[in-house]
Amino acid sequence: MRPKEHYELIFDVIPRLYDINSKVFITNLNSIEEQLKSLPLKFCKMYTTRPLSDQLKLYLSNRSGVCLSPCDFHIVEEMQPFMLRLINGRVLEVMMCAGNELGNSLVLLIRRPQDGRLIYFYSAVQQDDLGRLLGQSIFNEWIAGGTDLLFLNLKGAERSFSHVDFDAVAADVVQYGKEHNSGTVVKLPLFGWEHVVRQLALRLPGKVRLMGSYERIYRCLGQDMRRFEDPYYAACVYIYDQSSYVPQPNMVEFPLKRLLWSPLPTRINLIQLCSLLRPDHISGIVQYHDKGNVPPAPTYLQRYRATFKGSSAPADAANESRTQQPAAFVANANASEALNRKTMPTVFPVRRAQICYDGDESDESDL
Template structure:
């Protein structure tokens, strides 16, 4: 997507056509396979961190794309860097990791002189917000909030489901298996790495094997692969990407397929994750993320997120006061009742002649 005020900045979309002034920020690779089904002849300059640059470069080179290290502007995670725009203006940006593996980032952009952020952008689940909050530079940048908060609202109306990774691992371990068979999990190549890492820290430690392309791609994010390569442990789970599954699986092998929806985890930001981000940065406005060249309007953020805006003021209809409401029920036609005012006459003083006349009459 492109922010309206700075159209030469693009977030998480690889353009089909090359533009020398375009700056592409890559914060995750969840949709990259769909974006590059048709490879560009030349890639726009891409700003990202080393782990994501390595993953994307390896994937595109396997696809025989015309790409090299020179097409990336690699920045250090959690360190500000300067952006020079085509009109001569300068901005300051920072990419920070919301997971231990560094495969899902948030993007912060502000004016060079500091102050409130112009943009805070988060497109996927930030699985470990403690990693963000532990960065003092990040805290100083969000201290004054942000003008625009861009969020992925795809799952905004879905109920929050807590994922207990130990329970999930126990469920996988108890799946019915024949002798010498394994559980097979087919995952997208990008996006689910935080879940795989967490499963490696459960009772499945040493019992998971990453296979083929998935193993090569995951290794670019972390050198801590011991939990997936223990030779003394019985292999219980094989993890493939979709392309490798057909080529690395023979009909003679016995296995149990684990459906993706049984994992109860998704790279899409959950309801709780959206609330956490909104309360963290206190935005002036919340916008849904729009894919590049998309058609149609993104619905506004729901009320439960809007209440975290710094400028939020609930518009509630004024209800009548209880006493007034009770009065209107008791006297429904009081407005139409005519009230007559009786004017008292002034005092009249009698003369002596009147008194005599009165007394004579009484006799």
């Protein structure tokens, strides 16, 4: 997508037409396979971290006619701000931060260096470890100045939230294979689901194996692979890329929906970001394949805006209903008041007697 005020900035979309002035920021690779079904002749400059650039280059290395050079990337160090000069000569300050330990889901912060206020805060996928960001002083410094516009993926904004117990999920994966007397195959999209793979490996050390292209892509994230390659454990869970999986004998496929997790931001994750930033405006992210207008953010998110003013219509209506009574009711009330004036006895006020003393107190003492 492109912000209206800065059209040369592009978020998570690789243009098919080359523009020397375009600056593409890659924060995740969840939809990259669908985007690159047809490849551009030349790639625009892409700003991203080393792990994501390595994953993208490895994925494209198997595509014929693709030649990525180091000049196609601007490698960004996480939590390290850098200056970005626009075609109009103005300068913006940019920082990219990872929302989990793997570093495959980033948030993008862009601010004006003059006053330190964020122009854009962009988050397209689930940020599973916001506490990791809040533990960084530089991140807190950047968000303290306020936020003009918060971009969020609102596709899951109306879905009900349910907590994911990865201990129970790991046990379910193992039990599923035991029930079928076979190994368990988990077919995943090539990008975006690394977090759930790591959670399974933490709970099933040595029992999870990464297979084929999925193992090569996951290795680009630089994580310790020993938990997947321990020879002293017998593997019972096998992770495959769903696009290249070939059915294996003595293997049963675990339903993807039973993992209970997806890269799509949950209601709680959206609320956390909105309540943390208190932006002036909230906007949905326009995906590269979407058409039409993006619906506005739901009310439960809008109320966290710094400029939000709650509707006073319900309160005004209640006050109006109390003050504006029907004419018949008013007439009856006036008649009742007149009748009470006729029937009630007249009460005359009684004045208290005032005692006046002639002379002073010494005269009384002489008596």
